[in-house]
Amino acid sequence: MSETTNHGSVRDRSREDIYDLILESGGMTRSELAEATGISRSAVTSAVGRLIREGRAVESEPDSKGPGSGSGRPANRITAVASGLPVAAMDFGHNHVWVAVADSLGNALGDSLTVIDVDYNATEAMDLAAAALDALRHEHGITTISNVVCGIPGPVDARTGLVKSPTILSSWVGLSPAQELGHRLGAPVHIENDAVLGAHGELRLGAGRHHKDFLYIKASHGxxxxxxxxxxxxxxxxxxAGEIGHTQLPNNTELCRCxxxxxxxxxxxVQSMRKQLQHTHPHLDVTQLDLSTLDDAISARMLNEAGRTIGRVLADLCNLINPGAIIIGGELGASGEALIDGVRSSVHRYAQPATAAALEISAAELGTRAELTGALQLAAWRAQR
Ligand SMILES: [Zn+2]
Known part of the structure; x- marks a missing residue:
């Protein structure tokens, strides 16, 4: 192999690294790219020039508050161009399916939410989801999608793509949702656990973007x-990994669905909160109640207690992996500060002080959209490969 070829492939690799960074960051200046990759400024300039000529990136006007180029003038940002096919996402909750379409970079174009009983009707749920996505594609004039990432609220075996646990999502067990949905949608489908997608969403566009090590907790029906x-x-x-909902609490004997x-x-x-609210707020219809609308002292105390219980389990995880942040998503994460404060107090009480000291604990920035956003981001990433 000639030396030129070797140099060529190194250059190609550097260019792809730079392209990945532009994609993942949503835009960077040449100086930032040089710093992040350790590649020389002149090599970055040449790689960026090629990406722009190929139509894969554009140079955009600097933010007025953007980083300077060294001369005092703000530097132009390099952003990726959405030139590929659109992507799609599905988020199956325990009683909804939320579908969305995005451009090839994962920028959402539209979404729609349908209420269903996902736990007990796997086939019907997938039929409904496929129909909802077809309607959304039609609405946005999208004929072909490159791929779909679909989140489900249960453990998925990465080796086989099968839903694993015999007792969680019982009607889904043994099914291959990727195959089932792939047939219905006519596009490749990747299945992922919903909490993993929530983590992905917060990592790319939410509270996790300033952290390399963090825990995202989807606190909802599970x-x-x-x-x-x-x-x-x-x-x-x-x-x-991450099935922490089935951690045993001391002195608790209630039978779990597992x-x-x-x-x-x-x-x-969410169900246990609603059950408690039935006692404390008999005048409320709790069946579809949005917990974030509660603003009285009794509800705040209940949610705080729930946060403390979650925090007790998270404290042990903090000792194990020393995360920089804990981000609470799902409907409970979006319920308000009372629950987040509860998580904080337990983590600070039960985790090693050195572990808890520098830890940020917050609600998901993307709220209950974290999973859907993560799925679109992952679909866009997969489309580039
Ligand atoms: Zn369990």
Whole structure:
């Protein structure tokens, strides 16, 4: 192999690294690119020039408050161009399916939410989701999509793509949602656990973007964790890491849907909150109640207590992986400060002080859209490869 070819491939690799950074960051200046990659400024300039000539990137006007170029004049930002096919996402909750379409860079174009009982009707849920996505594509004039990323609220075996647990999402067990949905949609479908997608969303566009190591907790009808280590979601040897909703709480004997007794989810979930509210707020219709609309002292106390219970489990995880942030998503994460404060107090009480000291604990910046946003971002990333 000649030396020229070697140099050529190194240059190609550098250019692709730079392109990945532009894509993932949503735009960077040449100086920032040089700093982030360790590639010389002149090589960055040449790679960026080629990306622009190829139509894969554009140079955009600087922010007035953007970083300077060294001469005092703000530097132009290089951003990626959405030239590929649009992508799509699906987020199956325990009682909804939310579908969305985005351009090839993952910028959302539109979405629609349908209420269904996902747990017990896997086939019907997938039919409805496919129909909702078809309608959305039609509305946006999209004929072909490059790929779809779909989040489901249960463990997915990364080796087989099958839904794993025999008792969670019972009607989905043994199905291959990627194949089932792929047939219905006529596009490749990637299935991912919803908490992992929430982590991905917050990592790219939310509270996780300033952290390399953090825990994203989807606290909704179940409780799951998306673990980010070294800037990448960590899913374990078979893809099912983060099932923290089935951590046993001491002195709790309530039967869980997983078949065990005393799991975190039996004490803290949207359903258990609604059940408690039925007693404390008999005048409220709690069946579809949005917890973020509650603003009285009794509800705040209940949500704070729920946060403390979650925080007790998270404290042990903090000792284990020393995250820089804990980001609480799902409907419970979006319920307000009372729950987040509860998480904070337990983590500070039970985690090692040195671990808890520098830890940021907050609600998901993307709120209940974290999973859908993460799915669109992941679909865009997959479309580039
Ligand atoms: Zn359980």
């Amino acid at each position: 409780i799951g964790a998306g673990i980010v280590i070294g800037g990448k979601p960590f899913t374990g040897s078979t893809g099912i 078949g065990k007794r005393g799991c975190l989810e039996t004490v803290v979930s």
